[in-house]
Amino acid sequence: MSGPAALVLEDGRIHRGTAFGALGATFGEAVFSTGMTGYQETLTDPSYRRQVVIATAPQIGNTGWVDHPDVAEAANATLEGSDDESGRIWVSGLVIRDLSPRPSNWRSTRSLPEQMTADGVVGICDVDTRGLTRHLRTGGVLRCGIFSGDELGTDEQMLARVRATPSMVGADLAGEVSTGEIYTVEPAGEHRFSVAALDLGIKSNTPKMFAARGIRTHVLPSDATIDDLLALEDGRGVDGVFLSNGPGDPETAEGPVSLTREVLSRRIPLFGICFGNQILGRALGFGTYKLKFGHRGINQPVRDHRTGKVFVTAQNHGFAVDVPGPLGEVVDTEFGRARVAFTCLNDDVIEGLECLDVPAFSVQFHPEAAAGPHDAGYLFDDFISLMSATRKDAHAAS
Secondary structure: OOOEEEEEEOOOOEEEEEEEEEOOEEEEEEEEEOOOOOHHHHHOOHHHOOEEEEEOOOEEOOOOEOOOOOHHHHHHOOOOOOOOOOOOOOOOEEEOOEEOOOOOOOOOOEOHHHHHHHOOOEEEEOOOHHHHHHHHHHHOOEEEEEEEHHHOOOHHHHHHHHHOOOOOOOOOOHHHHOOOOOEEEOOOOOOOEEEEEEOOOOOOHHHHHHHOOOEEEEEEOOOOOHHHHHOOOOOOOOOEEEEOOOOOOHHHOHHHHHHHHHHHHOOOOEEEEOHHHHHHHHHOOOEEEEEEEEEEEEEEEEEEOOOOOEEEEEEEEEEEEEOOOOOOOOEEEOOEEEEEEEEEOOOOOEEEEEEOOOOEEEEOOOOOOOOOOOOOOHHHHHHHHHHHHHHHHHHHHO
C-alpha cells in the first residue's frame, strides 16, 4: 500500500483511505458489485469500461491473481488456465474495505495490487464500503474520482475534476472494448454449428461455452455489417448470431441495432446477453432507460415466466429495456410478436425477451457467468435447439 488516497463523489462526498495498485487519478461512474467471489473476472469484464467498482465483500485480494500462460496473446484467446474475462483490467478503479495482506491460492501467480500496478489501475482501500453502498442505493450512481500520489489536491480541485467528467448516459463505449479484427474459436470436439458473435465487450467464457457444445465461434468487431456476417464460413453464412455483453448506453448503438434488424428480417437464429438484450429490444422498437443504481453481482434472483422457475444469476448492467404494456402481455413488433420472458424478482426490471414469430431471444443476465452461478447455462442449449429447429425448417422447405 502506498500512502493516502481520496475517493471523491460528484455530490461532494469524500472518502479518505489508503492507495493500492497504481498511483494517480482515475475517473468514472461509481457502481457497487455484491459478489462475494470473482473479483478477477469482474475487473477484466469489458462491460465495466469507465466504471469505478466498489466491492461490497469486506476483504478483497485473498486469491491473488491467476495469470494467463501467455499474457501477450490474451486479447484474442480463450484464456485457458486464467480467470480473466479479457486480456486486461477494464475497470477505471477499485474501491474496497480491506486489502488482503497476502494471497492464499495455489493457482495465484501474483497479488492483486501487483496486477493493478502493471495495468495502471488506481485503487483505494480502508473505505467504509457499506456506508458508501447505502449512499449509492439511496441517491443513485454518481460520477467519481480516485486520487493518490501527486494527483491528490484540495477538496475543491478534486471535486471540480470529477464534475468535469462525462456521464454514462450517451456514452458510446462498445467500440473501445471490441476486437479490431475477426478471430475464430474452434469447437471442442465435433463441429455442430457455426455462430457469429458480435463483440460489444464479449467475455472469454462465452466462446468457451459455445466451444464445449460443438460450436465454432467467429468473433466480429462491433461495427460489423450484415455483409461481413454473410461472408463467414466461405460465404455459406452461419447458423446463428450472438450479441454479446458490453459497456455504455444502448441508445448510442445504432450500428449493432441495424445489424440485428437485418438478422431478424433474414430469420437467422439470434441470442443476446446483457447489452445484447438491450440491442434486441431496440431492434424490436422498444426503448431503454438508465437504472438508479443497476444490478451488479452474482446473486440476482430472476424468474423465467415461461416455466415459473426462479434461479440465481450474475449481472452487470446499468441500463434496461422498457417494454410497453402489462407484464406478460404479448406485444406486436415489426418482426412479429414478442414478450417479456424474464424479470428480476428484486425490482421487476425486464431481464429477457423472446420473439414468437422469428427465432430470437435474449437475457439481461449472464448465463456464461464466471465465477458463477451457473443456474442459467441451459440457455446456451436453448440456442442450439433454436438453430437446430431453424436448420430443419430450412431443409424441409427446400
